[in-house]
Amino acid sequence: MVAAVILGSATVLCAQQRVPLDPLHTVGVESCAECHEEVVETWERSAHARSYEYLAKSEAAAKIAEILGMSPASIMNNASCVRCHYTQEAFSGVSQTTAGVSCESCHGSADQWIDQHNRKSLAPRERADVAMSHGMNHPCSIVLVSQDCYECHVIDDEQLVNKAGHPALSEGFEILSWYSGETRHNFLVQKPGRSVKSNSDQLQSLPRERQRMLYLTGKLLHLSQSLKAMSIAHDPPVDRDGKFIKLPNGKYTFAVQHSIQVRKLLDEIRSLQAILGIPEFSKALAIGSGLIFSTGQQRQFAEASDRIRSLAREFCDKNDGSQFAGIDPIIAKLKPRFSSAVVTN
Numbered sequence: 001m002v003a004a005v006i007l008g009s010a011t012v013l014c015a016q017q018r019v020p021l022d023p024l025h026t027v028g029v030e031s032c033a034e035c036h037e038e039v040v041e042t043w044e045r046s047a048h049a050r051s052y053e054y055l056a057k058s059e060a061a062a063k064i065a066e067i068l069g070m071s072p073a074s075i076m077n078n079a080s081c082v083r084c085h086y087t088q089e090a091f092s093g094v095s096q097t098t099a100g101v102s103c104e105s106c107h108g109s110a111d112q113w114i115d116q117h118n119r120k121s122l123a124p125r126e127r128a129d130v131a132m133s134h135g136m137n138h139p140c141s142i143v144l145v146s147q148d149c150y151e152c153h154v155i156d157d158e159q160l161v162n163k164a165g166h167p168a169l170s171e172g173f174e175i176l177s178w179y180s181g182e183t184r185h186n187f188l189v190q191k192p193g194r195s196v197k198s199n200s201d202q203l204q205s206l207p208r209e210r211q212r213m214l215y216l217t218g219k220l221l222h223l224s225q226s227l228k229a230m231s232i233a234h235d236p237p238v239d240r241d242g243k244f245i246k247l248p249n250g251k252y253t254f255a256v257q258h259s260i261q262v263r264k265l266l267d268e269i270r271s272l273q274a275i276l277g278i279p280e281f282s283k284a285l286a287i288g289s290g291l292i293f294s295t296g297q298q299r300q301f302a303e304a305s306d307r308i309r310s311l312a313r314e315f316c317d318k319n320d321g322s323q324f325a326g327i328d329p330i331i332a333k334l335k336p337r338f339s340s341a342v343v344t345n
């Protein structure tokens, strides 16, 4: 009850925005550490984990909070920041911030699936289905396990960007390269005769087919999420003289940054399509070419976003990546993403 009250009063989100994890349903990183020690150690070195220590104390965060009329001390508890920066758990009904971006930020709140996803008595497919029906973002679905990246890295709050100067997006975000650096934590191996995978102490490489699927599905999910951001934009992008407005940080407004990203993604999808001839990509391009890039088109962008998300699911369901060797030269050029120098206070 208490946690619900605290969350409810902190911020009002619209239906298109990422919702924070419900602290009443999270179990925290410690609960995963028991069986996924190597994963947790890897995660601890990532910016996702480390930001817990530095983000709220930074000058940049204080400035954003101030402009939004929040006290800097509330950053780690206010849902308008927590939903992308932190993980909360409930203790005796009171929510506490216990980590930065953590396991459950990407895999889903785990209280309902933690005891299900590893049940030896079930066949692997059944095990995954049971876990997913209890809210797990299971890696057997690339869409499920990738969609959260875009919900956070494509910022969906116009005033946070236009008014408070928060980044609108992560410059250069691309899922395969951004997963392949400090974020990667593939330690499970299937041993012959075992029904359940077990831990290796070595980081496993991603099979080529999997890399292709992450890369290609990611393009559709990215496009969908950027369109969703455009669907919540209301501020005018141009001034009275018809010139694009620049924010004090020198960037264009929320809507313009996302629309530039949409056009860039459509261009990328067009060139991939020329190599691979994927039906879902040609449908996405048809939707893209019908878009009117102007104000007052929120519905259009929301609908396009939903349709492209469905195409991502269809694409994923139908393909295993084996037929997309044509993009290997592109994938080979991607650089695994590591965060810039460790930030210290």
Ligand code: HEC
Binding pocket: 027, 028, 031, 032, 033, 034, 035, 036, 103, 104, 107, 110, 114, 117, 118, 124, 127, 138, 139, 140, 188, 195, 196, 197, 198
């Ligand atoms: C009691 C041990 C145990 C705990 C606790 C546990 N896991 Fe697991 N997890 C496993 C085992 C065993 C597997 C391999 C299951 C299989 O082969 O399908 C696994 C698999 C996974 C997978 C990959 C599924 C696949 O087959 O690709 C993910 C993701 C995962 N766990 C996440 C988590 C997270 C997040 C937590 C904490 C909220 C957690 N686990 C807690 C034992 C555990």
Ligand code: HEC
Binding pocket: 018, 055, 058, 060, 061, 062, 064, 065, 068, 075, 080, 081, 082, 083, 084, 085, 151, 152, 153, 154, 155, 156, 157, 160, 166, 167, 169, 170, 171
């Ligand atoms: C929709 C998700 C989202 C929300 C909501 C959000 N952030 Fe962020 N924030 C991010 C992401 C993603 C980054 C990393 C951006 C990048 O890659 O440059 C970030 C980066 C930052 C940075 C570093 C900025 C810089 O210039 O390097 C600060 C500070 C920050 N956020 C503060 C906040 C505060 C304070 C709030 C709440 C008022 C907040 N954020 C809400 C997703 C979000």
Ligand code: HEC
Binding pocket: 029, 032, 033, 036, 039, 040, 043, 048, 101, 102, 103, 104, 105, 106, 107, 139, 145, 146, 179, 183, 185, 186, 187, 188, 189, 204, 206, 210, 214
């Ligand atoms: C930034 C998002 C993100 C975070 C944070 C995250 N994961 Fe994952 N996790 C993924 C993705 C994406 C995959 C699928 C990778 C692939 O394609 O094989 C995955 C895969 C896994 C797997 C299966 C790996 C394998 O060997 O096949 C396990 C187990 C797992 N995660 C556990 C965890 C645990 C435990 C934590 C917290 C310490 C965690 N994850 C944090 C996104 C995340």
Ligand code: HEC
Binding pocket: 047, 048, 051, 055, 083, 084, 085, 086, 101, 105, 106, 145, 146, 148, 149, 150, 151, 152, 153, 175, 178, 179, 181, 182, 183, 337, 338, 339, 340
């Ligand atoms: C809950 C929100 C959230 C989710 C989900 C999420 N991220 Fe992040 N990610 C962030 C924030 C916030 C930062 C910035 C952290 C900081 O430095 O303060 C970040 C930073 C990163 C960085 C470090 C970038 C740099 O150069 O500093 C990488 C790499 C990254 N994310 C990859 C991913 C991938 C890949 C996924 C999905 C598998 C993902 N993230 C999912 C919020 C999220």
